[in-house]
Amino acid sequence: MGIIIRDLPVSERPREKLLHHGPETLSNRELLAIILRVGTRRRSALALADQLLAYFGSLRELREARCEELQAVEGIGLAKAAQILAAIELGRRVQASVKVPTVVRFPQDAADYMMEHLRYLDREVMRLIILDTKNQVIASPTVSVGTLNSSMVHPREIFKECIRRSAASLIVAHNHPSGDPSPSTEDIQVTKRLQRAGEILGIDVLDHIIIGDNRFVSMKEEGFFT
Numbered sequence: 001m002g003i004i005i006r007d008l009p010v011s012e013r014p015r016e017k018l019l020h021h022g023p024e025t026l027s028n029r030e031l032l033a034i035i036l037r038v039g040t041r042r043r044s045a046l047a048l049a050d051q052l053l054a055y056f057g058s059l060r061e062l063r064e065a066r067c068e069e070l071q072a073v074e075g076i077g078l079a080k081a082a083q084i085l086a087a088i089e090l091g092r093r094v095q096a097s098v099k100v101p102t103v104v105r106f107p108q109d110a111a112d113y114m115m116e117h118l119r120y121l122d123r124e125v126m127r128l129i130i131l132d133t134k135n136q137v138i139a140s141p142t143v144s145v146g147t148l149n150s151s152m153v154h155p156r157e158i159f160k161e162c163i164r165r166s167a168a169s170l171i172v173a174h175n176h177p178s179g180d181p182s183p184s185t186e187d188i189q190v191t192k193r194l195q196r197a198g199e200i201l202g203i204d205v206l207d208h209i210i211i212g213d214n215r216f217v218s219m220k221e222e223g224f225f226t
Contacts, residue, residue, distance in 0.1 A: 040075045107218035110171045110209045118175035118211040126174040133168040155197035169204040179213030
């Protein structure tokens, strides 16, 4: 059955803890317990939250869950599944309303621009940030989906987009589904290949941003650009 929330000291109950100390002080299981509101006869809301996190493995996976997948967890019926889905969708909409920079001058600007587009994806996706002479964003097309390597990422596809839009420069961005943005050997090879192609065409490749789970690496800052 696990811990019964009403048996916890008041200061340790998720709802009271949120009200007195703020939502940022709560763990993932405590936040989920508040969304679930109540448990079942056999399990508390905290125990149900533990089950959900164990079943899906991470918040990244839970974020993409469908109603029937949530209901596969014992104790999660239609009502609780709907509560979870509503909370996740509200979080998406709040994040979508956050203003992202339309002028990109620093690696953090590029990461902010791409983070919510790429951080939750389960495949590697490469997108471009195409810039004009004032570093304003002209477009941000997707140019590759799947595992990135030097044979799959063709400079002609990337620079075709840039030429078509009269780009002055571009920033390349892609995600690591693992959540760890550390550059791989392939990332380094792709970066050098694109940088050489940009030099020939007169379009500066300013950076290659690798997006993890709310983390990023700027390959320029890491010294991979000549």
